[in-house]
Amino acid sequence: MKVRSLLSYCILFFVTFSLAVGCVNPAVYIKTTNEVDSTASSTNVNAVRLGFSAWPGWFPWQIAQEQGIFKANNVPVDLKWFDGYLESINTLTAGQIDANSQTLGDTVNSVSGGADKVIVLVNDNSTGNDKVIVREGINSVADLKGKKVAAEEGTVDHFLLLLGLKKAGLSPKDIQFVPLETGQAAAAFVGGQVDAVAVFAPFTTQALKRQGSKELFSSKDFPGAISDHLVVSRKFLQEKPEQIQALVNSWFATLEYMQKNPEQSYEIMAKRAGVPVSEYKEYADGTRIFTIEENLKAFQPGNDLNSLQFAAQEMSKFLIEVGLAKSQPDITKIFDDRFVKAYAEQVKKS
Secondary structure: OOOEEEEEEEOHHHHHHHHHHHOOOOOOOOOOOEEEEEOOOOOOOOOOEEEEEEOOOHHHHHHHOOOOOHOOOOOEEEEEEOOOOHHHHHHHOOOOOOOOEHHHHHHHHHOOOOEEEEEEEEEEOOOEEEEEEEEEOOOOOHHHHOOOOOOEOOOOHHHHHHHHHOOOOOOOOOEEEEOOHHHHHHHHHHHHOOOOEEEEEOOHHHHHOOOOOEEEEEHHHHHOOOEEEEEEEHHHHOHHHHHHHHHHHHHHHHHHHHOOHHHHHHHHHHHHOOHHHHHOOOHHHHEEOHOOOOOOHOOOOOOOOOOHHHHHHHHHHHHOOOOOOOOOOOOOOOOOOHHHHHHHHHHHHO
């Protein structure tokens, strides 16, 4: 399943992040292709093979590599960049990398297909960078009834669309769903071929170029619906738990670095994205990076989408509903919070 990845961070992210510390898709304009960072330890057979792609919650991995944070935590990392987010998921499933950056929905979908993957860290939640955009004249979700709505089937943006319909008392049968790849969906909307579209940034910017178009709702309206994670293979979990702990420690050390060095962090991430820093800051407040406290809470049972277990159950139902899974996948073993707990204990003692 091909899902979203974004290219952007924002000034407000660093503002909200600094306050907090004290949210399915390849972006078409990334310049490089499946390259390994030049500073990675690709010749070290013991290096952790870590995959990531263009989403704001994952760009900090580049900072960890360039600023020697992995090295400081005694973990050699072969950091692998993927232009195609889908390819990174398939590469983890095939065992060609040890860990990957991916959404909850994709992880649940992989498990439903027989993969054995484990979520060990919450990177972020999408808080507005996934949107449902409509043409002029559509002013409520109820107005979508009978209208043509495009989205990439099975993606988190499709999931977001269905959540919005359900909240308004509509069902998927109440709209004319047009399944299109995300870029094509945005183009079809701009071209007037559909009435609404569910897309992620930067395609949100493209879609909003249609005259009279506007955002109807976004991931900001459904907290926890779109979460992003560090996911590892079961084999790696069993064989190298100490390296996973070092990755998690490195992640939180990187967030500390970003808080203290925001401008340098912007430069590193914008360069990795292949866009100017100014463009990188355009998508304000669209991604919330999770603190250690938010990580601990997310792994706990709950009755809303802020709980990973609840969200995974809802995603499972969604996958069955759209025909991407034939039966309820076993989600009882896909969460392992021991590493974030260990980090939290370490912080307490220090």
